Amino acid sequence: MVVDMARFSTNPLADDKLREECGVFGIFDHPDAAAHTALGLHALQHRGQESAGIVSTDGKLFHTQRCLGRVDDSFGSAQIIAGLKGSGAIGHVRYSTAGESEARNIQPLFADFAFGGLAIAHNGNLTNAVALRQDLVQRGCIFQSTTDTEVIVHLIAISPFGPVIERVVDALKKAEGAYSMIALANDALIGVRDPYGVRPLILGRVDNAWILASESVALDIIGAQFVRDVEPGEMVVIRRDGVSSFKPFETKRQRFCIFEYIYFSRPDSMVEGRSVYEARKRIGAELAREHAAPADLVVPVPDSGVPAAIGYAAEANLPFELGIIRNHYVGRTFIEPSDQIRHLGVKLKHNANARTLSGRRVVLIDDSIVRGTTSTKIVEMVRAAGALEVHMRVASPPTAHPCFYGVDTPERDELLAAGSDVEEMARLIGVDSLAFVSIEGLYRAMGEAGRDDSAPQFCDACFSGDYPIALTDQRDGGVPAQLSLLAEG
Numbered sequence: 001m002v003v004d005m006a007r008f009s010t011n012p013l014a015d016d017k018l019r020e021e022c023g024v025f026g027i028f029d030h031p032d033a034a035a036h037t038a039l040g041l042h043a044l045q046h047r048g049q050e051s052a053g054i055v056s057t058d059g060k061l062f063h064t065q066r067c068l069g070r071v072d073d074s075f076g077s078a079q080i081i082a083g084l085k086g087s088g089a090i091g092h093v094r095y096s097t098a099g100e101s102e103a104r105n106i107q108p109l110f111a112d113f114a115f116g117g118l119a120i121a122h123n124g125n126l127t128n129a130v131a132l133r134q135d136l137v138q139r140g141c142i143f144q145s146t147t148d149t150e151v152i153v154h155l156i157a158i159s160p161f162g163p164v165i166e167r168v169v170d171a172l173k174k175a176e177g178a179y180s181m182i183a184l185a186n187d188a189l190i191g192v193r194d195p196y197g198v199r200p201l202i203l204g205r206v207d208n209a210w211i212l213a214s215e216s217v218a219l220d221i222i223g224a225q226f227v228r229d230v231e232p233g234e235m236v237v238i239r240r241d242g243v244s245s246f247k248p249f250e251t252k253r254q255r256f257c258i259f260e261y262i263y264f265s266r267p268d269s270m271v272e273g274r275s276v277y278e279a280r281k282r283i284g285a286e287l288a289r290e291h292a293a294p295a296d297l298v299v300p301v302p303d304s305g306v307p308a309a310i311g312y313a314a315e316a317n318l319p320f321e322l323g324i325i326r327n328h329y330v331g332r333t334f335i336e337p338s339d340q341i342r343h344l345g346v347k348l349k350h351n352a353n354a355r356t357l358s359g360r361r362v363v364l365i366d367d368s369i370v371r372g373t374t375s376t377k378i379v380e381m382v383r384a385a386g387a388l389e390v391h392m393r394v395a396s397p398p399t400a401h402p403c404f405y406g407v408d409t410p411e412r413d414e415l416l417a418a419g420s421d422v423e424e425m426a427r428l429i430g431v432d433s434l435a436f437v438s439i440e441g442l443y444r445a446m447g448e449a450g451r452d453d454s455a456p457q458f459c460d461a462c463f464s465g466d467y468p469i470a471l472t473d474q475r476d477g478g479v480p481a482q483l484s485l486l487a488e489g
Contacts, residue, residue, distance in 0.1 A: 002358045009415070013469070016081050016168070017260065017263065017304070017367075017368065017370060017375065018117055018263065018264075018368065018370060018399070018403065018407050018408065018409055018462070021094065022047060022048050022092060022093065022094050022121075022122070022123035022124075022214075022406070023041065023044030023045075023047030023048055023092070023123060023213075023214040023215070023218075024044075024090070024091070024092055024098055024101070024121050024122065024123050024180065024181075024182050024201070024212070024213065025037050025040035025041055025044060025090065025091045025092075025182075025211070025212070025213045025214070025215050025218050026088075026089065026091070026111050026121075026182040026184060026189050026191065026211065026212040026213070027040070027088070027089055027189070027206075027209055027210070027212075028088045028184075028188070028189035028209060028210050028211075028213045028238045028239075029088065029092075029208060029209045029210070029238075029240055030087055030088075030206065030207065030209035031087055032087060033056055033084075033087050033088055033089035033209075033449070034054055034081050034084030034085075034086070034089045035081050036054045036089075036206070036209075036211075036222050037054050037056075037084075037089040037091040038054065038071060038075040038081060038091070039221050039222050040091065040211070040213055040218035040219075040221065040222060041054070041071045041075070041091045041092075041093050041218075042071045042072065042221065043217045043218045043220065043221040043266075044093055044213070044214055044215060044217070044218050045070060045071055046261050046266055047093055047095075047123070047214060047215075047264070048092075048094040048095045049070055049093070049095065050068065050069075050094055050095050051066070051067065051068045051069065051074075051093070051094045051103075051105075051106040052066070052067060052069070052070065052071045052073075052074045052075065052088060052091065052092065052093050052094070052106070053065065053066035053067070053074075053092050053094075053099060053107050053108055053121075054066075054075065054083040054084055054089055054090070054091040054092075054108075055084075055089065055090055055091075055108045055110055056085060056086040056088060056089035056184075057086045057088045057089070057117070057119075057184060057185075057186055058085045058086035059086065059087075059088075059186055059187070059192050059279050060186065061085075061086075062110055062117045062119060062184075062186075062338050063083060063084045063085050063086065063483035064084075064108075064110055064119075065080055065083065065084055065239070066103065066106040066107075066108075066263075067103075067106070068103060068106070069117070069297065071093060071097075071157045075155065075312075083234065087209075088184055088189060088298040088479070089184070090108050090119055090121055090182050090183070090184045090212075091108070091121070092106075092107035092108050092121035092146060092323050093231070094106065094107060095408055104144055104145045104146075105145045105146060105147050107120070107121040107122070107149055107429070108120055108121035108184070109121070109145070109147070109150055109153055110159070111150050111153050111156075111169075113156065113157060113164075115162070115163070115164050115167070116164075116185060116186055117185070117186060118156065118164060118183055118184070118185050119183065119386060120149055120152060120153060120181065120182075120183045120184075121149070121181070121182055121183075122149050122152070122180065122181035122182070123179065123180045123181075123199050123200075123201075123214055123406060124177060124178040124179030124181075124194065124198065124199045124405060124406035125144035125148060125178060125179070125404060125405055125406040125407075126148040126151060126152075126175050126176060126177035126179065127176045127177040127178075127404050127405070127469055127471050127472055127473060127474070128175065128176040128177065128470070128472035128473055129151050129177070129458065129473060130473040131472055131473060132151050132155070132174065132175070133148075133151050136151065136154045136158075141154040141157070141158070142216065142270055142407045148177075148290055151175070152172070152175065152181070154169055154471075155171030155172075155174055155175070156168060156170075156171045156485055157168070159171055164188070164190075165190070165235075165237060165246075167171070167190075168183060168190060168192070169235065169246075169248045169249075172192065172194075172249070173248075173249065173414035176469060176470050176472055177194065177405065177406075177469060178194050178196065178198030178199050178257075178405035178406050178459075178469060179192075179193070179194045179198075179199060179406070180192070180193050180194075180199040180200060180201035180214065180230070181193075182201075182212050187240075188237055188238060188239050189201070189206050189210065189237075189238040190235065190236070190238070191212040191235070191236045192230075192234065192235040192236070193230050193231065193232050193233065193234060193239075194232065194233070194249075194469075195232055195233035195250060195251065195252040196229065196233075196252050196253070196254060196255040196256065196459070196468055196469060197231070197232025197233070197254045197256050198255055198256060198257050198405050198406070198459050198468075199214075199257065199405070199406055200214055200215060200229070200256070200257075200260060200265070200271055200272070201213070201214065201229070201230040202215070202216060202226060202227075202228070202230065203226060203227045203228050203229070203230055203236060203243070204216075204218075204219040204224045204226050204227055205224060205225050205398040206219075206224035206225065207264060210238045210243055211434050211440070212230070212236070212238075213270065215265055215266060215269040216269045216270045216271075217266045217268055217269045220268070226270065229272055229273070231247075232252065232254045232256075233248075233249040233250075233251060233252065233341060234246070234247055235246055235247075235390070243447060249389065250331075250418075252468075253455055254457070254460065255456065255457075255458060255459040255468040255469075256457035256458055257273055257405065257407075257458070258344075258442065258446070258459065258460050259287060259396070259403075259407070259462065260276075261274065261279045261280065261283075261446065262280070262283070262310050262367050262368065262395060262396045262442075263304055263367045263368060263396075264407075265422070267280060267306075267307055273374075274446070274447070275471065277307050279445060279446060280307035280308050280311065280367075280395065281308065281310055281311035281314075282311060282444075282445035282446075283308050283311065283395045283396075283437055283441075283442060283445040284307065284308035284309060284310060284312035284313075284314075284315070284395055285311040285312065285315040285377070285445070286312025286316035286437055286438075286441035286442070286444055286445045287308065287311075287312055287365075287393050287394075287395055287435075287437040287441065288311070288313075288316040288393075289315060289441075290314040290435070290437060291393055291435035291436075291437075292316060292436060293361075293363045293391035293393065293435075294315075294361060294389075294391075295318060295360075295361040295362060295365045295389070295391055296319070296360040296361045296362070296436060297313075297317070297318060297319045297320070297321045297323065297356070297360055297361075297362060297363070298313035298316065298320050298362075298363045298365060299320050299321055299322070299323035299324060299356075299363065299364055299365070299382075300320075300322055300324070300364075300365050300366075301321075301324060301350075301364060301365065301366040301367075301375075301378055302322070302325070302326040302350070303326060304366070304367045305364075305365045305367055305395065308365050308367060308395035309365035311422045312363065312365055312393060317489070318363070319430055321353075321356050322353060322356070323352065323353050323356045323357045323362060323382065323385075324350050324351070324352055324353065324378065324381070324382070325350070325351050325352075325353055326349060326350055327348065327349055327350070327351065328368035336416045336471060344355055347381065350378060350381065351381075352381045352382055352384065352385035354385040354386060357382055357385040357386055357387045358385060358386030358387070359386055359388060360386075360387055360388060361387070361388050361389040361391070362387045362390050362391065363391045363392075363393055364378065364379070364382065364390060364391070364392045365392075365393050365394075365395065366392065366393075366394055366395070366398055367394070367395045367396060368394060368395070368396045369394055369398070369399065369416060369417065369425070369429075370399055370410065370415060370416070371410060371414055371415070371416055372416040372425065372428060372429055375392065375429045376428070376429050376430060379392070379429055379430045379431055380430065389432045390430075390431045390432055391431060391432055391433045391434075392426075392431045392433070392435075393434075393435055393436075393437075394434070394435070394436040394437065395437055396436065396437060396463070397436050397437060397438065397439045397442060397460075398417030398422070398425075398436050398463065399417055399461040399462050399463065400412075400415055400417040400418045400462075400463065400465070401414055401418070401461055401462050401463070401464070401465045402417070402462070403413070403462050404461075404467065404471055404474065405459065405461070405469065407462075409462070416428070422434055422435065422436070434448060438462055439451055439464065442460075443457065443458075446458070454469075
């Protein structure tokens, strides 16, 4: 089969990776709520670098600041933080998908309801957002954004129930998909995970204040204590008198996103009771056991391939070397590069350490291959530095299926593994050999005996095509065009 790599073309300055679209942080009953939220979002910056927003409340009024750009661009000013008054705040960092990158889509969203104000932010994606939106528009609802978060806002508005908690439950019972949502009312902070628990959400505490966040690193930065994970299908309601827990949704078997361990989460996070860093090292060790390579050294594709490469090198008894150095200072100046800069491509972000690579047989370790465009340029760079052989090993199974649960994924025909076998992929990327960790090996690295095909322990749809949550919009013809406009959470 002949594959045209040109159709996989992408901005050479953007990593060829799946993008976790959002991170959330909320704190209640703390005198420095806005400042702590900004710091928490800074720790979650890897989950979204396109926009950031914070909404705070002083118990009577809500205060909002939402900006395109990174957290330090938007909230580095003491004056801005001072304007976000109150002891309660929630924040959000975001990537967009094919939808619009505009200020109107920045979360948290805020609305005045009959019961008072409510700000909402969520990480994930509603898989029936198109169907719900069409019904809401027919009922007279007027949308101001293209986010599926706003669908939740309107469902809350039309709910026949009185109290805010009952309205939120009623709205989410109509929603399908994967989500971790936080909401801020005048007198409460609310957190909820979908019944499958696909996206992460944790509960923490600092001083007498309670915190909700996507990852434990958001607690570390402010010296907060990790308390526990919010459970799948659980709603926690935080008020001044403490935390209440409810289980208002039908119980489902947990299907936490396994890609959180492979790439999305920061390596220094604890996720669902597991160290992400240790999990990635174990994946690398499994990869070495399954696919040994005749080589002189192991080199990670920085930075996401580093922990797996450490595990691979230790298991294979090979030296671990930084054969590729990443430049961390390529900023937003180059989002629209000139033709000359575009020709430089991946070299703006990576440079080969030629003295380490020259005359050596190299095992390159990366966390995943999506389109294969960056992998091709990395391999070219390593060969140009004098490597005798290049063997690529990948710390995830082939990514052959798109994600509909809150991840920025290319269309299936843009996924290299969807139309090519491993041998063809190796030829296209230009390596001497290519291998991926098996899905069984991936599960073993997570501490499981293997994948239970009758009841998988994780969501691994991007590898297996086994989607645990109904894809209503896709089934009804709302994908890809309509769904892509709504996959912003």
